[in-house]
Amino acid sequence: MPERPSEFQLIAELFAPLAEAPGAFRLKDDAAVIAPPAGQELVITTDALVEGVHFLAEDPPLFVAKKALRVNLSDLAAKGAEAAGYLLALSLPSGVGMEWLTAFADGLRQDQREFNISLYGGDTTSTPGPLTIALTAFGFVPKGTMIRRAGAKPGDLVFVSGTIGDADAGLALLRQPQDTSHAVRDFLVHRYREPRPRLSLGHTLRGLATAALDVSDGLLADLGHIAETSGVRIEVDAHRLPLSAALQAVWGSDTQARIKAATAGDDYEIAFTVAPSCVEEVMRAARDSAAITEIGRVVSGGEAVLMDLEGSEIAVPKSGYTHF
Amino acid sequence: MPERPSEFQLIAELFAPLAEAPGAFRLKDDAAVIAPPAGQELVITTDALVEGVHFLAEDPPLFVAKKALRVNLSDLAAKGAEAAGYLLALSLPSGVGMEWLTAFADGLRQDQREFNISLYGGDTTSTPGPLTIALTAFGFVPKGTMIRRAGAKPGDLVFVSGTIGDADAGLALLRQPQDTSHAVRDFLVHRYREPRPRLSLGHTLRGLATAALDVSDGLLADLGHIAETSGVRIEVDAHRLPLSAALQAVWGSDTQARIKAATAGDDYEIAFTVAPSCVEEVMRAARDSAAITEIGRVVSGGEAVLMDLEGSEIAVPKSGYTHF
Numbered sequence: 001m002p003e004r005p006s007e008f009q010l011i012a013e014l015f016a017p018l019a020e021a022p023g024a025f026r027l028k029d030d031a032a033v034i035a036p037p038a039g040q041e042l043v044i045t046t047d048a049l050v051e052g053v054h055f056l057a058e059d060p061p062l063f064v065a066k067k068a069l070r071v072n073l074s075d076l077a078a079k080g081a082e083a084a085g086y087l088l089a090l091s092l093p094s095g096v097g098m099e100w101l102t103a104f105a106d107g108l109r110q111d112q113r114e115f116n117i118s119l120y121g122g123d124t125t126s127t128p129g130p131l132t133i134a135l136t137a138f139g140f141v142p143k144g145t146m147i148r149r150a151g152a153k154p155g156d157l158v159f160v161s162g163t164i165g166d167a168d169a170g171l172a173l174l175r176q177p178q179d180t181s182h183a184v185r186d187f188l189v190h191r192y193r194e195p196r197p198r199l200s201l202g203h204t205l206r207g208l209a210t211a212a213l214d215v216s217d218g219l220l221a222d223l224g225h226i227a228e229t230s231g232v233r234i235e236v237d238a239h240r241l242p243l244s245a246a247l248q249a250v251w252g253s254d255t256q257a258r259i260k261a262a263t264a265g266d267d268y269e270i271a272f273t274v275a276p277s278c279v280e281e282v283m284r285a286a287r288d289s290a291a292i293t294e295i296g297r298v299v300s301g302g303e304a305v306l307m308d309l310e311g312s313e314i315a316v317p318k319s320g321y322t323h324f
Numbered sequence: 325m326p327e328r329p330s331e332f333q334l335i336a337e338l339f340a341p342l343a344e345a346p347g348a349f350r351l352k353d354d355a356a357v358i359a360p361p362a363g364q365e366l367v368i369t370t371d372a373l374v375e376g377v378h379f380l381a382e383d384p385p386l387f388v389a390k391k392a393l394r395v396n397l398s399d400l401a402a403k404g405a406e407a408a409g410y411l412l413a414l415s416l417p418s419g420v421g422m423e424w425l426t427a428f429a430d431g432l433r434q435d436q437r438e439f440n441i442s443l444y445g446g447d448t449t450s451t452p453g454p455l456t457i458a459l460t461a462f463g464f465v466p467k468g469t470m471i472r473r474a475g476a477k478p479g480d481l482v483f484v485s486g487t488i489g490d491a492d493a494g495l496a497l498l499r500q501p502q503d504t505s506h507a508v509r510d511f512l513v514h515r516y517r518e519p520r521p522r523l524s525l526g527h528t529l530r531g532l533a534t535a536a537l538d539v540s541d542g543l544l545a546d547l548g549h550i551a552e553t554s555g556v557r558i559e560v561d562a563h564r565l566p567l568s569a570a571l572q573a574v575w576g577s578d579t580q581a582r583i584k585a586a587t588a589g590d591d592y593e594i595a596f597t598v599a600p601s602c603v604e605e606v607m608r609a610a611r612d613s614a615a616i617t618e619i620g621r622v623v624s625g626g627e628a629v630l631m632d633l634e635g636s637e638i639a640v641p642k643s644g645y646t647h648f
Contacts (some may be wrong), residue, residue: 028553029473030399031369031535033465036360044444045355048413048458050451075354087457089372120368127374130452134372134413136460141357149353213354229352285389 005098007124014105021085021118032120034085040140043081047072047080051130054215056174062098064133065107071216072137073115073197074268078214080147080206081139085120091127145206150238152211152230156298159282161198161269161290163244164219165261166191167249169289176268180250187246195268200289205272208282209319212272214315218263223271223304232300234273236262241291255314262306263320273298329422331448338429345409345442356444358409364464367405371396375454386426387517388457389431396461397521397538398592399441402538403461404471404530407523409444413458415451415468439523449543469530474555476535476597481623483606485522485593485614487568488543490515493575504574511570519592524613529596532606536596542587545644547595547628557625558597560586563633566617579632583640586630597622 005013016027023033037040049059049068059067069086076083088108092101111301112118117137128146170192172178173185197214205212211226219241238258243251251257270290274282279294296307306314347357360366373392375381383391383410393410400407412432416425436442441461494516496502521538529536535550543565544567547558562582567575573626575581594614598606603618610616620631630638 025472028549029403031367031403031405031470033365033367033470035365035467035640040368041356041357041359043357044411046411046413046445046458047447048449048456050449050453052452052517053450054508079353079355081355087368087370087460089370089460091374091456092473111473117613121370123458125369125372125374126377127453127456128376129374129456132372132415132451132453134370134415134447134456134458136370136411136413138615143359146355146357148349187376225352288567 008040018119024120025071036140037076040208041143042138043079043136043141043146045075046136048134050132061103062107065104066111068133068135069111070195070197072135074214076139077197077199077202078212078270080202081141083115083117083139085118086135086137087120088122090124091132113167147209147212149211149213149226150229152226152232152298154298156210156273156275156301157294158273160271160295161201161292163242166244167266168264169247184246184249198270198290204285204289208278209272215267215269215271218265218320220262220304227304233299234304235307236296238306240295342443348444360464365467367403367463367465367470368462369399370460372458374456385427386431390435390518392457392459392477393435394519394521396459398538399519401526402465402536402594404526405465407439407441407463409442410459410461411444412446414448417457425519459561463471469537471533472536473535473550474553476550476556476622477621478624480534480597480599481618482602483619484595485525485616487566488591489571489588491590492588493571498552508570508573513597522594522614528609528613533596539591539593539595542589542644544586544628551628556614557623558628560620562630564619587644
């Protein structure tokens with residue numbers, strides 16, 4: 001079992017260099033200072049990842065770090081926020097040594113560069129249980145412009161970014177290797193391990209989307225959240241769901257595959273609703289940020305449902321995935 | 325083993341009612357909005373508590389909740405911040421049922437009233453390991469007024485609020501009952517379970533203290549942090565350490581007891597330094613918030629040390645306590 005570094009060593013060598021923002025004081029204080037730019041306010045979110053629940057013990061630490069960060073950045077993206085920084089509470093079992101932690105910190109560093117963010121604070125503690133990473137991320141929006149879940153209206157159209165189902169298929173391949181090409185496997189595993197927070201799409205949607213969220217529990221389950229808070233019904237056309245070529249190579253593209261994709265977790269794409277009058281502007285604005293696909297419509301009523309080509313509801317056994 | 329509620333039930337029944345601030349959206353969104361009052365900025369901190377490491381499995385959940393909140397509020401207090409809210413990432417083992425969680429939420433509710441704060445967001449996940457509570461708390465200060473660790477200068481005097489060593493003695497009594505009076509036991513156990521963040525003292529110290537932090541690792545260890553970041557030496561007079569009557573009833577008040585108190589963890593008092601010209605103002609201002617005691621001085625050099633009546637350094641085997 002590798003020897004765990006001291007808390008002092010851990011902070012001084014690995015984490016203090018990540019606390020680049022002036023208000024983070026290189027982690028040499030009890031708290032950090034955050035000053036939103038003039039006219040802006042904070043958007044803040046927290047998500048915890050537990051080994052064996054949210055990631056696998058054998059997942060490379062570089063990707064564990066990125067995933068912990070990105071699932072939070074994905075929330076900020078869906079809300080239209082400019083990502084700014086994060087705080088990190090790490091609970092470490094005794095078996096985690098300097099090698100693992102160095103690679104973990106490397107993952108954070110890479111993503112800090114990529115998303116232009118800084119570590120602002122943290123806490124490290126020991127645990128007799130599994131490695132647990134609680135991360136709180138924050139960003140900024142002009143006052144009053146955070147995109148809410150509530151706000152979808154009958155008549156709005158429903159969109160999703162990227163493709164869905166990939167991460168779930170990638171996880172399945174990690175759990176039980178299948179006879180697929182390397183390219184297919186690599187693409188899907190990558191989608192599971194390294195979700196891509198759609199930050200620039202999110203900024204684009206500010207003032208245009210009537211509601212948005214990131215797809216983490218499963219597309220239908222998450223659209224169900226918009227339906228509930230907005231007091232509307234959302235109809236998703238199964239045949240319009242964007243499925244990657246890699247996913248189709250593994251799952252096919254029939255109705256069963258589409259049900260699976262619409263209820264698979266960990267997509268970290270943005271699902272959003274737009275008034276018809278804004279659709280053209282959204283399409284134009286999204287051109288430079290991420291592929292988006294129109295997948296359905298908002299009508300009056302409740303819940304989110306999957307529809308077939310004939311316009312009938314498809315029975316879905318379970319709308320999403322929960323880590324609880 | 326009690327049945328665990330669903331995540332939906334948990335959020336709807338226990339946690340949504342705690343999300344009282346408008347920007348928390350009753351937890352019905354992916355993120356919260358925080359708008360600092362005009363001219364103010366955020367002070368933010370995170371601390372995780374792990375069952376078996378930071379609290380005992382048999383600790384009442386009401387107190388576990390308060391402790392998780394208060395250790396974070398204590399950081400805000402020491403920085404001079406007005407507490408405003410918190411986010412909570414809970415990792416729950418399967419054995420934790422509705423009864424435990426209801427009492428836990430009661431503790432949060434009581435403290436929200438007491439400290440005038442709101443829950444702003446959270447995440448609940450399952451864990452195969454021990455109950456883990458990661459809490460991120462934030463507050464506000466007028467721009468540029470957060471009290472830092474860096475700032476102590478030779479010539480400054482050193483103060484601490486309240487009494488020290490109590491929590492450690494309380495924990496010892498919980499672990500191994502001793503023959504003491506009920507009153508002594510109750511006082512010390514209470515000090516362990518229900519630390520009191522010195523928020524109003526902290527506000528008072530803004531603009532007056534040259535450096536401050538909350539005493540969590542042990543008085544000497546924490547003053548060592550001020551010494552290091554300020555580039556000074558801090559001399560603490562052992563005979564001036566404020567020891568409660570209850571602590572003296574258990575530990576006595578000789579040098580050994582004083583070494584123990586100065587290196588015991590979990591005090592959650594504020595240690596701070598003040599220029600001689602401001603001492604009178606500090607004493608006057610602190611009158612309404614918390615008892616404070618002058619315990620030493622800042623000189624040039626490095627580290628924090630304990631001194632005897634003759635002015636010689638007392639050898640201290642270990643300056644503090646670590647949960648890592």
